Amino acid sequence: MKAAWYDEQGVASEVLRFGERPDPAPGEGEVRVRVTFSGVNPGDTKKRGGWLGSAMPYPEVIPHSDGAGVVDQVGAGVDEELIGRRVAVHGAQSYRQSGTAAEYTVVPTELVTFLPDTVPDDVAALLGIPGITAHRAVFGDGPVTGKVVLVHGVRGGVSGIAAQLAQWGGATVIGTVRRSSDLGGDGLPDVDHVVALDDDPAAAVRRIAPDGVDRVVEVALDANADLDAAVIANDGVIATYFARGDRVSLPFPPLLFANVTVRFLGSDDFPPATKRAAMDDLVAAVGEGALRLSVGEVLPLEQIAQAHDDVDAGRVGRVLVRIAR
Numbered sequence: 293m294k295a296a297w298y299d300e301q302g303v304a305s306e307v308l309r310f311g312e313r314p315d316p317a318p319g320e321g322e323v324r325v326r327v328t329f330s331g332v333n334p335g336d337t338k339k340r341g342g343w344l345g346s347a348m349p350y351p352e353v354i355p356h357s358d359g360a361g362v363v364d365q366v367g368a369g370v371d372e373e374l375i376g377r378r379v380a381v382h383g384a385q386s387y388r389q390s391g392t393a394a395e396y397t398v399v400p401t402e403l404v405t406f407l408p409d410t411v412p413d414d415v416a417a418l419l420g421i422p423g424i425t426a427h428r429a430v431f432g433d434g435p436v437t438g439k440v441v442l443v444h445g446v447r448g449g450v451s452g453i454a455a456q457l458a459q460w461g462g463a464t465v466i467g468t469v470r471r472s473s474d475l476g477g478d479g480l481p482d483v484d485h486v487v488a489l490d491d492d493p494a495a496a497v498r499r500i501a502p503d504g505v506d507r508v509v510e511v512a513l514d515a516n517a518d519l520d521a522a523v524i525a526n527d528g529v530i531a532t533y534f535a536r537g538d539r540v541s542l543p544f545p546p547l548l549f550a551n552v553t554v555r556f557l558g559s560d561d562f563p564p565a566t567k568r569a570a571m572d573d574l575v576a577a578v579g580e581g582a583l584r585l586s587v588g589e590v591l592p593l594e595q596i597a598q599a600h601d602d603v604d605a606g607r608v609g610r611v612l613v614r615i616a617r
Contacts, residue, residue, distance in 0.1 A: 294615075295394035296596040299352045301342035304600035308340070310593060313354070316390065316398040318367035323374060323401055325381055327615040329417035330392040330593075331358035335559070336385070337600045344538075350389040355596075356613070357385045358420030359392030360413040363404070370401055378413065379404040382420035382571055386560045392417075393596060395615055402564055405571040410579040418585045418610050419574045425559045426454035427570035429509045429531040430461060432555055437462035439506035442497060442523065444468045444516055446486065447479045449610060450533060453583065454509045455481045457573070460582040463507075466500055468493060479586075479608060494522040504528065504550075513554075514540045521546040533557040590614050 295313040318324045336355050339346065359381045363374045383403050385391030390398065407416050429450070430436060441458040445451045446467030458465045465483040469475060472488040480486065487496040497505065497519075504525030510516060510532035520530050521543045530552060547554075562570075577583035588609015591599045599611050 293395035294593060295354050296593055297352050297354045297393075298340055299348075301340060301346075301348060304337070304340065304597040304604075308355075308597045308600065310596065313394065316396055318365050318370070318398050320368040321370060321400055322367040322398050323363045323370060323379075323404060324365035324396055324398045325359070325361040325379060325404065326364045327359050327361040327381075327392050327395060327397055328413045329360050329590075330356045330613040330615055331417040331420060332356060332599045332603050332611045332613060333358065333421045334603055335421055336391075337604050339385075340600065341604075349387075352389070353385065354390040354394050354397075355385055356391040356393045357383050358417055359384060359397065359615075360407070360416035361397075361615070364396075374401075378407040380407055380411075380416035380419055380571065380575065382424065382567060383560075392615075393593065393613060402568060405568070405575055407575060408579050411575055414587050414590070414612060415578055415585050416575070417612055418587070419571065419578075421559050422450045423453050423574040424562065424567050424570040425533050425557055426450045426457055426509070427573060428557055428559070428562055428566065429454050429533065429555075430458045430463075430507065431573075432531060432557075433507070433529045433553065435461060436507060440464045440466065440501045440504075440525075441507045441509065442466045442468070442505040442520075443483070443509040445470075445511040446481055446483060447474065448511060451509060451511055452479075452481050453574075453585070455483045456583045457577060458507075458509075459483060460577050460580075464501075466497055466505065489519075494519055497523040501525075507531065510534075512536060513542075517542050521550070521552075524550050524552055527551045527553075529553045529555055531555040531557060533559070585610065587612055
């Protein structure tokens with residue numbers, strides 16, 4: 293099969309290779325998926341680059357955890373009626389050696405989600421890591437019906453999904469952008485309210501939600517901690533999946549007296565049942581038109597190094613690698 297891989301960590305153009313690898317075969321409880329699209333996420337490029345001193349988990353890695361395609365083989369104990377079913381794949385390279393950057397990937401059945409005709413392969417390949425993270429950020433502490441959810445960096449990949457999921461779940465959503473000039477233009481989800489961080493955001497949020505916000509989806513905890521403390525409601529939750537440093541200073545008294553919960557989100561280590569439930573909801577939301585995702589760039593597999601570089605550079609829009617039509 294055609295595949296991309298690396299056997300050492302480093303710069304994408306120096307370590308990523310493209311060529312032939314043996315066709316994999318599914319084992320017991322597994323399916324083989326003929327991949328059409330492979331999603332590229334920051335987590336994939338960080339693993340390749342050795343982020344935070346991480347080492348090579350295997351002598352050779354076929355990258356990418358997310359993708360979409362068609363089941364073409366099944367292993368022992370798996371219903372043969374799955375063959376020919378379109379699926380989204382998540383977690384293919386989460387604590388595993390071989391991901392979706394190949395013509396075929398083999399995964400346990402719990403890592404595939406069946407796709408209705410209303411969900412195309414390219415969109416399905418965007419769901420996994422960012423979608424599951426967003427889902428956990430919004431729903432990890434229960435339903436949001438009737439609640440107010442503040443979503444920081446609402447133009448971002450995870451945050452944009454979180455904002456749409458919160459609205460789908462019946463919440464009033466307040467999104468933030470960095471500058472007032474970002475309040476218009478492309479890439480802004482259709483949420484209830486948007487405020488700019490350069491224009492007294494605490495006052496703006498309090499005007500919308502005088503009693504405070506019930507949930508905060510946080511993209512930069514160290515940068516936004518004071519704002520979050522100023523607008524959080526009593527017994528509120530701050531769900532965070534990123535901070536710029538490896539240590540975070542928090543305003544303790546206001547968070548203490550508001551009985552705030554800070555939920556940290558490491559998507560690779562969510563419980564498997566949580567991931568499955570999230571993928572089911574994500575596919576349903578896309579199918580209903582409540583979740584809209586845009587593809588920013590599609591590159592062929594042989595240009596995977598460029599795809600990684602574009603993700604690392606913060607390209608606007610999600611990046612996909614096309615494996616097969």
